[in-house]
Amino acid sequence: MDKKALQEKAALIRQHIIREVYHGGSGHPGGSLSATDIMTVLYFNEMNIDGHNPLDPNRDKFVLSKGHASPALYACLAEAGFFPKEDLVTFRKLDSCLQGHPSMLKLCGVEMSTGSLGQGFSAAVGMALANRLDGKTSRVYAMLGDGELQEGIVWEASMAASHYGLDNLCVIVDHNGLQIDGWNCDVMRVMPIADKFRAFGWNVLELDGHDIDAILSCLAEARQHKGTPTVLVAETHKGKGVSFMEDQAGWHGKAPNREQAEQAMAELGGVL
Ligand SMILES: Cc1ncc(C[n+]2csc(CCOP(=O)(O)OP(=O)(O)O)c2C)c(N)n1
Ligand SMILES: [Mg+2]
Secondary structure, three states: OOHHHHHHHHHHHHHHHHHHHHHHOOOOHHHHHHHHHHHHHHHHHHOOOOOOOOOOOOOOEEEEOOHHHHHHHHHHHHHOOOOOHHHHHHOOOOOOOOOOOOOOOOOOOOOOOOOOOOHHHHHHHHHHHHHHHOOOOOOEEEEEEOHHHHOHHHHHHHHHHHHOOOOOEEEEEEEOOEEOOEEHHHHOOOOOHHHHHHHOOOEEEEEEOOOHHHHHHHHHHHHHOOOOOEEEEEEOOOOOOOHHHOOOHHHOOOOOOHHHHHHHHHHOOOOO
């Protein structure tokens, strides 16, 4: 897909996110909207995946380690043909495949059940190692929140990925500056993120996580890089695309009411 098509797809994904969370009556819009541009480029340009052949042994894999951003993941999977888009409104309903946090046992296309912060990243390291042992050239991608970096397991996984020189692994940190209760710098400082990963032996690329060109070129650079894993530290805005949600901790895990959802959809160029 070219840049314009990716921007249009990202707008569609954002509309789905608002619909899901509105109809679900709960969920996490803020961190879904900050991750949207990166996940759109991953799903519709970068990764070798096929919604009609979801178990292809040679597919690339994406692990949403910040599993609470499930509305973004479900929107991408639906748009990529893994399941019907009409099902998106069942988000967070009893017996739906679209649980609040992604379950690989309920939905084909979810590569790892996540929600307990930090664990998805470790699973992705294992997948990348397994690909290498199996002689596969497919790649593994994982997305982490910046608050998630406060989990100790993240740094154990970072150490292991570097030790094994997993250049088939690309991690993206959604650096929106906010976590559940406020700014990272007030809750538990995670900066300087890039220096920390560099100290762990990673190839580090810093970018604007809403700039499609920058995302495309950093992912291409990560693919070319050999010998160490790559992390993209992406500067983003929580709630990106919906004026009253942008940079607001209060929209971390709250559903909009009807009026708010209608305003959000209007700003995103859609209808509820
Ligand atoms: C181990 C664990 N502790 C706490 C939580 C509750 N929780 C869910 S989201 C969140 C904040 C995460 O912040 P961040 O990683 O920055 O996510 P984003 O800003 O991208 O939404 C917390 C504490 C959890 N899911 N897992
Ligand atoms: Mg955050």
